[in-house]
Amino acid sequence: xxxxxxxxxxxxxxxxxxxxxWQFASYFFPPFLFPPVPAIAQKFFAIxxxxxxxxxxxxxxxxxxxxxxxxxxxxxxxxxxxxRSERSYRYLFPLxxxxxxxxxxxxxxxxxxxxxxxxxxxxxxxVTTTVSAFSFQILDAYRSMSKELFEMTLSFRPGRRxxxxxxxxxxxxxxxLTAWKVNLGNASRVVVVAELVGATGGIGYQLLQQQxxxxxxxxxAWTLMLVAFVLVVQQVIIRLERWLLAYRPTAERSA
Amino acid sequence: MSDAGDSAIVFRDVVKRFLxxxxxxxxxxxxxxxxxxxxxxxxxxxxxRTGCGKSTMFNLLAGLIEPTSGTVRALGxxxxxxxxxxxxxxxxxxxGDRLMxxxxxxxxxxxxxxxxxxxxxxxxxxxxxxxxxxxxKGHESDFPHALSGGMRQRVSIARAFAVGPEILLCDEPxxxxxxxxxxxxxxxxxxxxxxxxxxSVFVTHSISEALQLGDRILVFHRPARIALxxxxxxxxxxxxxxxxxxxxxxxxxxxxxxxxxx
Numbered sequence: 121x122x123x124x125x126x127x128x129x130x131x132x133x134x135x136x137x138x139x140x141x142w143q144f145a146s147y148f149f150p151p152f153l154f155p156p157v158p159a160i161a162q163k164f165f166a167i168x169x170x171x172x173x174x175x176x177x178x179x180x181x182x183x184x185x186x187x188x189x190x191x192x193x194x195x196x197x198x199x200x201x202x203x204r205s206e207r208s209y210r211y212l213f214p215l216x217x218x219x220x221x222x223x224x225x226x227x228x229x230x231x232x233x234x235x236x237x238x239x240x241x242x243x244x245x246x247v248t249t250t251v252s253a254f255s256f257q258i259l260d261a262y263r264s265m266s267k268e269l270f271e272m273t274l275s276f277r278p279g280r281r282x283x284x285x286x287x288x289x290x291x292x293x294x295x296x297l298t299a300w301k302v303n304l305g306n307a308s309r310v311v312v313v314a315e316l317v318g319a320t321g322g323i324g325y326q327l328l329q330q331q332x333x334x335x336x337x338x339x340x341a342w343t344l345m346l347v348a349f350v351l352v353v354q355q356v357i358i359r360l361e362r363w364l365l366a367y368r369p370t371a372e373r374s375a
Numbered sequence: 376m377s378d379a380g381d382s383a384i385v386f387r388d389v390v391k392r393f394l395x396x397x398x399x400x401x402x403x404x405x406x407x408x409x410x411x412x413x414x415x416x417x418x419x420x421x422x423x424r425t426g427c428g429k430s431t432m433f434n435l436l437a438g439l440i441e442p443t444s445g446t447v448r449a450l451g452x453x454x455x456x457x458x459x460x461x462x463x464x465x466x467x468x469x470x471g472d473r474l475m476x477x478x479x480x481x482x483x484x485x486x487x488x489x490x491x492x493x494x495x496x497x498x499x500x501x502x503x504x505x506x507x508x509x510x511x512k513g514h515e516s517d518f519p520h521a522l523s524g525g526m527r528q529r530v531s532i533a534r535a536f537a538v539g540p541e542i543l544l545c546d547e548p549x550x551x552x553x554x555x556x557x558x559x560x561x562x563x564x565x566x567x568x569x570x571x572x573x574x575s576v577f578v579t580h581s582i583s584e585a586l587q588l589g590d591r592i593l594v595f596h597r598p599a600r601i602a603l604x605x606x607x608x609x610x611x612x613x614x615x616x617x618x619x620x621x622x623x624x625x626x627x628x629x630x631x632x633x634x635x636x637x
Contacts, residue, residue, distance in 0.1 A: 268469070268471060269473060269475060272473040274439060275437055275439075275465070276462070277459055277462040278490045282490055286489070365477075367476055367518040368520070
């Protein structure tokens with residue numbers, strides 16, 4: 121663990137303190153309000169040894185990745201259209217801004233009415249709630265491209281594909297990675313809401329089950345599962361970022 | 376479609392007018408009836424201050440913009456209409472080093488050769504040769520942020536020479552360097568241009584630099600047209616310096632020496 125992720129002392133103290141306070145509270149409140157920490161831990165680890173539970177966790181992870189991948193691809197296309205044509209930008213900007221302002225819960229309702237199957241519903245919700253952020257972040261990265269580097273590259277007369285490969289792609293990679301980090305958190309919150317309302321599997325569905333059983337330990341275990349997933353993927357992105365942006369001075373990279 | 380004889384570069388009655396931003400009807404005249412020729416292998420220094428149209432002249436020559444009227448020819452062809460033909464034939468050394476921060480020194484030198492479609496081994500060998508020639512052996516794997524200003528400018532010079540250009544355009548490449556580094560790089564640059572027989576157009580603000588690097592000095596008026604065309608080779612340098620200074624004063628272009636004296 122130390123080689124891959126080394127937590128700071130402050131992180132350990134803060135989270136350890138929260139666990140202690142929770143455990144302390146469990147002595148004074150009933151288990152359906154504050155279950156003891158060992159009970160939560162037991163339920164959390166039980167998820168990893170039960171095939172059905174793992175499948176539920178895997179379903180949520182798959183939905184997050186599928187939704188983000190779809191949104192990312194669409195966001196890249198929209199960003200390039202907006203970046204290359206001022207006219208397109210004038211039409212697309214207000215549309216994306218409008219879409220961004222619609223709450224996730226409204227998209228859930230719309231998706232349930234529009235789509236029959238669970239997966240298309242959740243995919244639609246994931247894409248609509250994250251595509252604006254992807255588009256804007258990638259557009260910002262594209263527009264921040266150095267005019268001087270552009271002129272320099274152009275002086276060697278590259279073809280379109282070469283121009284994209286040697287200049288545009290390396291320029292927008294940092295923006296793309298930031299977009300993934302930001303949208304991962306958003307997507308994990310939205311997917312739970314979508315599963316809570318319209319799915320028969322996944323972490324959101326499991327949370328609904330625990331709520332109906334009044335099982336606070338189970339609800340917390342599934343919540344921890346989602347948080348752990350997000351943290352692991354974020355670490356993967358940070359490692360990828362460090363590798364891809366190794367050329368930057370240390371101070372400019374993610375700590 | 377060659378119509379330039381022995382000339383590597385021909386500007387004939389070139390006018391370039393830029394439209395001002397939306398809502399304004401007037402246009403900005405950057406180049407006004409600019410005419411000059413540069414012979415193959417000749418080194419021409421262009422003196423002119425910011426706004427005198429030398430960047431526009433550069434962009435016209437590089438084929439990045441089209442003249443409003445007149446003729447621009449490089450190696451007998453139209454650099455704007457036959458843009459891709461000039462791949463590897465024209466290279467530019469800019470005022471700043473303009474290195475790609477995500478590429479190592481070696482990869483930056485390889486850029487132009489890579490865009491020519493040469494295979495990896497060949498371009499690596501060429502780039503390594505140029506880095507060694509410019510005293511950067513041992514820094515091949517360094518990223519630009521780890522190099523000094525002088526080293527970065529050397530990398531950019533190596534990048535330009537690595538494609539083996541017939542025409543080299545230089546836009547004040549040594550102006551941001553300290554005097555000692557600048558002087559050393561000027562000498563190295565001059566040696567490389569002479570050895571390779573490269574036709575070069577070198578823009579500068581300094582008369583001394585123009586006298587050192589050019590066979591000929593062109594002084595630009597504002598908007599760009601020739602205020603003086605002086606041959607350096609074989610002439611009395613003090614006479615040329617005085618003529619250049621007078622031309623620059625008359626064209627409203629203060630030379631560095633003049634400013635220093637003031």
